Amino acid sequence: MRAALRDYGGRPAARVPPPSGRPAGRALLLALLCVLAGALPAAAGTFRGRVFLDTNGNQVWDAGDRPVGGCLVSDERSLARTSADGRFQLELPPGPAVVFVVNPPDTWPAGAWWVHLEEGAAGGAHAFPLRAQEQPEPLYFVQGTDIHLRPDVVASYRRYLAHIEALPLPVRFVVHTGDLVADATMLPPLLARPLFALYERESQALRLPLRHVMGNHEVVGCGLPAAFARGQDWGKALYRRRLGPASYAFRYGRAHFIALDGTTLRDGKPYYTLDPDSAAWAARYLAEVPADEPVVLLVHEPLGATAADQRLLEALRGKRLAGVLCGHGHARTLSTWGGAPQVMGGAVSYPWHGLLPFPPQPRGYVLYRLGAGRLEHLFLDWATERSFDITRPLFTEVLTGRQAVRGLVSDLQGTITTVACAVAGRAVPATVRRHGTLAQAFSAEVDLSPLADGVYDLVVTARAGAGQEWRHSQPLLVVNGRQSRFTAAGPATLRFRVAGVTGAGNTVLLNGETLAAIPAGTRPTEEVTVPVPADRLRRLNTILFRAAPREGGYDPLSIQAVWLHLGDRRYRDVRFAPLQRRAARPPRDGGAPEVAAYIDLTYHDARAPQP
Numbered sequence: 001m002r003a004a005l006r007d008y009g010g011r012p013a014a015r016v017p018p019p020s021g022r023p024a025g026r027a028l029l030l031a032l033l034c035v036l037a038g039a040l041p042a043a044a045g046t047f048r049g050r051v052f053l054d055t056n057g058n059q060v061w062d063a064g065d066r067p068v069g070g071c072l073v074s075d076e077r078s079l080a081r082t083s084a085d086g087r088f089q090l091e092l093p094p095g096p097a098v099v100f101v102v103n104p105p106d107t108w109p110a111g112a113w114w115v116h117l118e119e120g121a122a123g124g125a126h127a128f129p130l131r132a133q134e135q136p137e138p139l140y141f142v143q144g145t146d147i148h149l150r151p152d153v154v155a156s157y158r159r160y161l162a163h164i165e166a167l168p169l170p171v172r173f174v175v176h177t178g179d180l181v182a183d184a185t186m187l188p189p190l191l192a193r194p195l196f197a198l199y200e201r202e203s204q205a206l207r208l209p210l211r212h213v214m215g216n217h218e219v220v221g222c223g224l225p226a227a228f229a230r231g232q233d234w235g236k237a238l239y240r241r242r243l244g245p246a247s248y249a250f251r252y253g254r255a256h257f258i259a260l261d262g263t264t265l266r267d268g269k270p271y272y273t274l275d276p277d278s279a280a281w282a283a284r285y286l287a288e289v290p291a292d293e294p295v296v297l298l299v300h301e302p303l304g305a306t307a308a309d310q311r312l313l314e315a316l317r318g319k320r321l322a323g324v325l326c327g328h329g330h331a332r333t334l335s336t337w338g339g340a341p342q343v344m345g346g347a348v349s350y351p352w353h354g355l356l357p358f359p360p361q362p363r364g365y366v367l368y369r370l371g372a373g374r375l376e377h378l379f380l381d382w383a384t385e386r387s388f389d390i391t392r393p394l395f396t397e398v399l400t401g402r403q404a405v406r407g408l409v410s411d412l413q414g415t416i417t418t419v420a421c422a423v424a425g426r427a428v429p430a431t432v433r434r435h436g437t438l439a440q441a442f443s444a445e446v447d448l449s450p451l452a453d454g455v456y457d458l459v460v461t462a463r464a465g466a467g468q469e470w471r472h473s474q475p476l477l478v479v480n481g482r483q484s485r486f487t488a489a490g491p492a493t494l495r496f497r498v499a500g501v502t503g504a505g506n507t508v509l510l511n512g513e514t515l516a517a518i519p520a521g522t523r524p525t526e527e528v529t530v531p532v533p534a535d536r537l538r539r540l541n542t543i544l545f546r547a548a549p550r551e552g553g554y555d556p557l558s559i560q561a562v563w564l565h566l567g568d569r570r571y572r573d574v575r576f577a578p579l580q581r582r583a584a585r586p587p588r589d590g591g592a593p594e595v596a597a598y599i600d601l602t603y604h605d606a607r608a609p610q611p
Contacts, residue, residue: 045093046123049073050086051101054129059111061127068130072102072288075120076247076281079288092120096237098245101128102285105251108133108209114244135172135253138371138437142167142174142208145300145327145365146347146354148182148217149199153352160348160364161206163382167367168412172252174208177327177345178215178262178300180243182353185216185223185270189233192220196242214239214246215300215327216263222270235265247278249285255294255322255370258282262301262328264308272301272328279308283315294322294373302326302344303337313338323375325366330354332363332379343377351383355577359395360474362387362410369437378410378438386410388460388472389439396575398598400480401449405430407460408439409472415464416440422459423476424451430460448476452484453540455574455600475574475605477598479540486539488601492532492566494543499524499581500556505548510536518545527561537566539602545595547584557584559595566601573597574605 051073053066067086072079075097080088090099097120101113110131117124142164149157164174180199184192196218203210218239221228236246246261261278264271289295295316303309303324316338324342330353333344346363347354362381369376381387392406393399405421419430419442430444446458457473494508498518506518508530516530541564547557560581563570572578575598584593 045091045121047075047090047092047097047099047117047120047125048123049088049099049126049128051082051088051128051130052086053107054110054131057110057131059129061129065129068104068107071104072249072285073099073128074102074245074248074281074285075099076245076277079284092117092123094119094121096120096240098240099126100245100248101130102249103130103251105253106133106135107131107251113250114248116241116244137253138369139252139255140167140169140171141252141368141370142171143177143298143325143343143345143366143368144174144348145177145325145345146179146215146330146349147176147199148179148347148349148353149202150182150195151198153349154198154202156351157202157348158205160382161203163380164365165207169367171208171367173211174206175211175213175257175259175298175325177213177298177325179217179327179349180212180215181217182349183217183223184220184238186221188221188224188228189231189238192238193233196238200242211250211257211259211298212243213259213298213300214243214261214263216270216272218243219263219265219270222265222268226268230268235268236261236263246275247281255296256285256289257296257298258285260297260299260312262299262303262326273306274299274301274303274308274312276308276311279312279315282312286315286319289319291318292320294320294370296322296370296375297324299324299326301328302335302342320373322370322373323377325368330358330363332361341375341377346379348382355580357577359577360390361395362389367412367438376436376438378408378436380410384470384472386462386470386472388462388470390458390460390472390474393476395474395476398477398479399448400478402445402447405444405446405458405460406442408435408441409460409462409470410438411440411462412438415468416462417465418463420444420461420463421446422461423448423456427461448478449480451478451480452482453479453538454484455540455598455603475603477575479598484539486537486601488534488537489567491534492537492564492601494530494532494562494564495527496545496562497525497527497560498522498545499558499560500547500584502550502555503548506555506557507546507548509542509544509546511538511542515543525560532564537601539600541599541601543597543599545584545597547593549592554584554593557593557595558582559584559597562597562599564599564601571599571601571603572605573599574603 051068051071069084071082073088082088097117107130110129115126181195220238249258261275264275321340330347332346335342345366350358362379364382387410390407421444430442435441459473463469501522504520508515545559547554
C-alpha cells in the first residue's frame with residue numbers, strides 16, 4: 001500500500017523522528033503500525049485506525065493522548081463511527097480511495113485529516129490526530145471561488161490571500177468552492193500536475209485553515225479527444241490524490257459543513273450537475289445529523305432539480321439548512337434552494353478570467369457570519385480596502401430624470417459615519433443605516449435631468465473619523481433627449497461580431513438612420529467593419545442592430561464585441577463586457593427584435609483595454 005499523507009493545508013503530514021540514540025529499525029516501525037492499527041495487521045480491504053486528541057502535538061498516538069469516541073470516518077462511500085477507545089474500521093473496495101475524518105465539535109485536525117490510498121483493497125492503517133479548539137459563535141469564515149490560478153496571476157492570488165488575512169474579524173477558515181486552476185480539463189495529467197502543484201504551493205501562504213471543493217476545471221483531461229490515452233490521474237483522480245476527497249464534511253461548533261462534488265462524469269464527459277455518488281454519500285451523512293444543528297452545503301455548480309439534487313433535498317427534510325455556497329457562474333447571485341439562501345460567490349479571478357471587464361461590483365470573495373443558525377454574507381473586493389456594492393440603479397439601465405441610489409459599503413467595525421453620492425460634480429448626502437453586522441446601507445436621490453445625453457460617473461464617498469474617506473465610481477448611462485455640442489476629429493470605424501444571420505435584410509442603424517446592411521453571408525462570430533462618416537457621429541451614439549423578418553419570425557440575431565474606433569482610441573457600451581453575446585429582443589413598443597448599444601465618444605473607460 002502506498003499512502004500520500006497531507007494535512008488540511010495541503011502540506012505533507014508531519015513525521016516523528018525516532019528517539020535520540022535509537023535506530024528506526026524494522027521492529028520499531030512494526031510496533032508503531034500496530035499501535036496505529038490498534039491490533040494485528042489489517043486484512044485485505046480492511047482499513048483500521050484511531051482518532052485521538054493529540055495533547056503533545058507530535059501527531060502520533062502515545063502516552064497522554066486521549067481517544068475520541070463517536071467520531072465519523074469515511075471513504076466517500078460508507079461511514080464508520082469510532083468506538084470509545086477511538087478506533088474505527090472501514091471495508092474498502094478495490095481501486096484508489098481517500099479516507100478522512102470528520103472532526104467533532106470543539107476540535108480541529110492537528111495534522112492529516114485525510115489519507116490517499118493507491119489500492120483500497122490492500123487495506124492499511126492510519127491515525128487521525130485532532131486538537132481541542134474553542135469554537136464560539138458567531139463564526140466568521142470566507143468563501144473564495146473560481147480562482148483559475150495560473151503562473152501569470154500569482155501576484156494577484158497572493159494579494160487576495162493577504163486581503164483575507166487583513167480582515168479585522170476572527171476569520172476561522174477559508175473554503176474554496178471549485179475551479180481552483182485554469183484549466184486542467186484541456187490538459188493531460190503530465191501538464192495538469194504543475195498547475196495543481198502551483199495552487200498547493202501558493203495556498204500555503206494562507207495562515208488560516210483552507211478547505212477545497214472540486215470544480216469542473218479540476219477534472220483532468222475531460223475536454224480532450226477520446227483518442228488521448230486514459231490512465232493514472234485522469235478525471236477526478238489527480239484532485240483526490242493532491243487535495244483530498246471530493247465529498248466530505250467537517251464541523252465547527254454545532255454546524256456541519258458538507259462539501260459536494262458538483263460535476264458528473266458520464267462516458268468521460270463532464271456535466272455540470274451534482275454527482276449522484278456525492279448525493280448518496282451526503283444522504284448517508286445527513287442521516288447522522290440531528291435536526292437542530294445547522295448545515296451549510298459547499299459545491300461548485302449551483303444546485304437545481306436533477307434526480308441527485310432531489311435525493312439530497314429529501315435527505316435534508318427536517319434538517320436545518322442554513323445555506324448553499326456555490327460558484328461556477330462568476331456571478332453574484334442570491335437564490336433559494338431547499339428553503340435556504342444559495343449564494344453564488346462571484347470569482348476571485350474576476351480581473352483575469354471570463355468576460356472582461358466584469359460589472360463594477362465587488363465580486364472577489366464572500367465573507368460570512370454564522371450565528372444562531374442564520375447565515376449573513378457580504379461580497380468583498382480583494383483589490384480595494386473598502387468594498388462598495390451599488391444595488392440601484394442597475395449598471396445596465398438607461399437612466400433619465402431623478403434616480404434613487406441604493407447600496408452597501410463594507411463596515412466590519414462600524415466606523416462609517418457619512419456617505420455622499422455625486423454625479424457630474426453635484427453631490428448629495430445619503431441616508432445611512434446599519435445593514436446586519438457587516439455593512440452600512442446608504443440611500444440617496446440624484447437629479448440627472450439637467451445632464452446632456454452621455455455616460456457619467458456616479459461617485460460614492462464614505463467617510464469615517466479622523467478624516468478617513470473611501471471612494472467608488474460606477475458609470476451611468478443618461479438619456480434625457482438633450483444632445484451636447486460635439487464635433488468628431490475625423491471619421492470612425494464601427495466593428496462588431498455577429499451570429500444568427502441566415503440571409504439579407506439585417507441592418508445597422510446609427511442615431512436613428514440606417515448606416516449599413518449586415519452581409520447575408522456573415523459567418524458566426526465573424527467581425528464586420530463599417531466606416532462611419534464624421535458628420536454622423538455624436539457624443540452619445542445610439543447603435544441598433546435590427547433583425548430581418550423571416551418566415552415565421554425573425555433572424556436569431558446576436559451581437560458582441562461592439563467598438564467604435566476613433567483616432568487611436570476605441571470606445572464601447574460601458575454597460576456590457578465586449579465579448580458578452582447579446583441576443584436581439586423586441587423593443588417595448590413592438591417591432592423587429594434589435595440589440596441596442598450606446599457609445600459615448602467623450603467618456604474615458606479606464607476598465608476597457610485599448611488597442
